[in-house]
Amino acid sequence: APGFKRMQIVEEDSDSDEAPAVAEPYPDIKLDHSRQGVEKAKAEANALFSRGSLDESVRWFSKGLWLVEAKKATDIPSDLHSILHSNRAFAYVKLKKWAEAEEDCSKALALNEKNTKAKYRRAVARHELGKYEVALQDVESVLNELPDPSSNKEAMELKQKLEQQLKKVSPKPVVNGTQSTEPAPGFKRMQIVEEDSDSDEAPAVAEPYPDIKLDHSRQGVEKAKAEANALFSRGSLDESVRWFSKGLWLVEAKKATDIPSDLHSILHSNRAFAYVKLKKWAEAEEDCSKALALNEKNTKAKYRRAVARHELGKYEVALQDVESVLNELPDPSSNKEAMELKQKLEQQLKKVSPKPVVNGTQSTEPAPGFKRMEIQEASDDESDEAPAAAPAKKTPASAAEPFPEIKVEHSREGVEKAKNQANTLFSQGSVDEAVRWFSKGLWVVEQKKATGVPADLHSILHSNRAFAYIKLKKWAEAEEDCSKALVLNPKNTKAKYRRAMARYELGKYAAAKDDMEEMLKELPDASSNKEAQDLKSKIEQELQKAAPKQQAQASQGTSSEGGWRRMQIQQVDSDEESDEAPPVKAAPPKAKAVSPAAAKAPAPGFKRMEIQEASDDESDEAPAAAPAKKTPASAAEPFPEI
Numbered sequence: 302a303p304g305f306k307r308m309q310i311v312e313e314d315s316d317s318d319e320a321p322a323v324a325e326p327y328p329d330i331k332l333d334h335s336r337q338g339v340e341k342a343k344a345e346a347n348a349l350f351s352r353g354s355l356d357e358s359v360r361w362f363s364k365g366l367w368l369v370e371a372k373k374a375t376d377i378p379s380d381l382h383s384i385l386h387s388n389r390a391f392a393y394v395k396l397k398k399w400a401e402a403e404e405d406c407s408k409a410l411a412l413n414e415k416n417t418k419a420k421y422r423r424a425v426a427r428h429e430l431g432k433y434e435v436a437l438q439d440v441e442s443v444l445n446e447l448p449d450p451s452s453n454k455e456a457m458e459l460k461q462k463l464e465q466q467l468k469k470v471s472p473k474p475v476v477n478g479t480q481s482t483e484p485a486p487g488f489k490r491m492q493i494v495e496e497d498s499d500s501d502e503a504p505a506v507a508e509p510y511p512d513i514k515l516d517h518s519r520q521g522v523e524k525a526k527a528e529a530n531a532l533f534s535r536g537s538l539d540e541s542v543r544w545f546s547k548g549l550w551l552v553e554a555k556k557a558t559d560i561p562s563d564l565h566s567i568l569h570s571n572r573a574f575a576y577v578k579l580k581k582w583a584e585a586e587e588d589c590s591k592a593l594a595l596n597e598k599n600t601k602a603k604y605r606r607a608v609a610r611h612e613l614g615k616y617e618v619a620l621q622d623v624e625s626v627l628n629e630l631p632d633p634s635s636n637k638e639a640m641e642l643k644q645k646l647e648q649q650l651k652k653v654s655p656k657p658v659v660n661g662t663q664s665t666e667p668a669p670g671f672k673r674m675e676i677q678e679a680s681d682d683e684s685d686e687a688p689a690a691a692p693a694k695k696t697p698a699s700a701a702e703p704f705p706e707i708k709v710e711h712s713r714e715g716v717e718k719a720k721n722q723a724n725t726l727f728s729q730g731s732v733d734e735a736v737r738w739f740s741k742g743l744w745v746v747e748q749k750k751a752t753g754v755p756a757d758l759h760s761i762l763h764s765n766r767a768f769a770y771i772k773l774k775k776w777a778e779a780e781e782d783c784s785k786a787l788v789l790n791p792k793n794t795k796a797k798y799r800r801a802m803a804r805y806e807l808g809k810y811a812a813a814k815d816d817m818e819e820m821l822k823e824l825p826d827a828s829s830n831k832e833a834q835d836l837k838s839k840i841e842q843e844l845q846k847a848a849p850k851q852q853a854q855a856s857q858g859t860s861s862e863g864g865w866r867r868m869q870i871q872q873v874d875s876d877e878e879s880d881e882a883p884p885v886k887a888a889p890p891k892a893k894a895v896s897p898a899a900a901k902a903p904a905p906g907f908k909r910m911e912i913q914e915a916s917d918d919e920s921d922e923a924p925a926a927a928p929a930k931k932t933p934a935s936a937a938e939p940f941p942e943i
Contacts, residue, residue, distance in 0.1 A: 330364045334373040353509035362389035383413035402426040437463045513547045517556040522548045545572035566595035570602035585609040620646040707741045711750040732769045739766035760790035779803040794823045810843045
């Protein structure tokens with residue numbers, strides 16, 4: 302209908318182009334620059350996959366692909382190149398990284414259109430992403446190529462699922478091969494459409510590490526955690542990761558029920574600590590973010606994420622994390638490492654460029670060629686943003702131009718072009734590339750390269766980029782963009798709804814509920830908006846679950862003398878028994894071990910020992926573990942491909 306923005310027609314995965322001349326990834330993996338090196342990478346990756354080491358398998362496939370695509374190895378047949386992509390896609394399927402799986406399958410098919418496995422795996426990924434029409438096309442093509450019923454059972458079952466999903470969606474007319482999403486007059490359709498790709502439960506992933514036997518129960522999860530901690534304390538880091546991963550699989554595949562979120566969070570944050578010791582910074586950051594989504598009071602996860610982000614060069618968001626840690630651990634005797642990390646980060650930021658600070662928030666404009674979504678990552682993880690936090694238009698005008706390969710006129714027309722191109726890429730499923738174009742348009746506006754850009758257009762750029770972040774499950778970035786969109790245009794209902802979605806995923810249920818209630822008031826017929834009502838119900842259920850815990854805290858008092866924050870009361874007890882060295886486990890409440898001059902006595906029932914332990918994340922493991930307490934500032938650049 303007139304005035305309706307159609308950017309959300311197709312909402313899913315990323316299909317971004319491969320960047321040329323990428324610096325060598327995973328320098329710890331040594332391979333000959335030859336076809337033999339590529340074959341070795343494939344063989345090792347396949348072996349790791351068969352043992353359940355999926356993340357490590359991805360690294361080896363990726364290294365092999367780099368040899369081919371950076372032309373370090375020549376005379377590589379296209380079918381081998383195709384197999385590397387389709388096999389990595391299979392690992393991504395097992396890891397539930399549907400967008401990456403789809404992208405790899407598409408690349409595999411571009412190299413070898415007869416790669417039936419790639420076609421089937423893409424159908425699986427597209428099914429999970431809610432792309433039912435194109436998934437059905439893929440699976441029908443597979444069935445044409447595998448007419449023997451004995452060899453296509455899974456494909457037949459997938460076809461039936463897809464046909465059922467398409468019936469559920471509704472018999473919408475198809476125009477030029479694209480399903481119509483035109484809303485009823487006056488109705489904003491975006492809220493109904495945009496949860497499709499996230500609503501279906503993923504099918505059961507094959508059991509990883511079958512050699513590790515655990516009961517499918519809470520006791521099994523606790524055993525996995527205890528064994529992983531013991532292995533960590535002995536310096537067996539890779540084996541520790543396997544046990545943490547097996548415990549997480551029990552929880553996330555719903556093999557064990559009634560697992561409290563704080564235990565789930567601890568499994569992620571403890572595995573992250575193992576990744577830190579292994580210098581797998583990206584994996585550590587991801588685990589910490591998952592831990593914080595489950596329990597935002599997990600201070601250890603926040604500190605470990607700051608360490609990982611420091612190593613990844615994400616200095617602004619690392620500084621935000623470490624400052625949040627210091628706010629939660631005000632006692633100087635317990636936060637020495639955090640203070641040292643803060644100083645390192647401030648020094649790094651001074652080296653990068655003397656960017657001004659606006660309302661307490663450092664400018665996050667990226668250097669040339671750097672993707673902005675990484676700089677802004679998780680800046681709102683730990684608290685709702687304040688309206689006073691300036692929308693990005695206050696970014697200093699001297700910031701270097703991002704994405705120089707994207708050419709946009711410095712005018713309102715250029716901004717419109719960036720928006721339209723981003724919307725088109727989004728509709729084609731190239732979500733990462735869409736983010737780049739939205740970001741370039743925002744840079745033109747916020748650096749005042751284009752004048753006369755209305756606030757509602759500026760707001761739309763933020764809320765549309767937020768939608769892309771939602772599809773990428775980057776909840777913190779989505780929340781931040783929505784907040785900026787609403788500062789620019791408080792009537793941007795889509796931004797309000799998307800922020801509610803992001804906040805729900807981040808565990809910010811009260812703030813999410815406020816957004817939903819406001820958004821529903823703005824809809825002409827809120828009762829007919831099933832997805833919005835469903836989200837509101839989910840939020841209310843989570844708030845009801847949290848109520849008894851909050852009442853229990855209130856009955857004990859929410860803070861100790863002197864206004865000291867009690868944030869660790871619920872979380873730390875279980876983390877004490879889970880953290881690295883077994884001797885720490887179940888320690889009696891030695892809260893008063895803090896120097897007498899440093900802090901006042903806590904309120905009754907509060908354990909102070911966790912304050913010191915959180916600051917010792919980097920030093921308390923057994924000597925056999927790599928001494929990562931102070932990663933040298935001169936360490937070689939990690940993940941150079943980023």
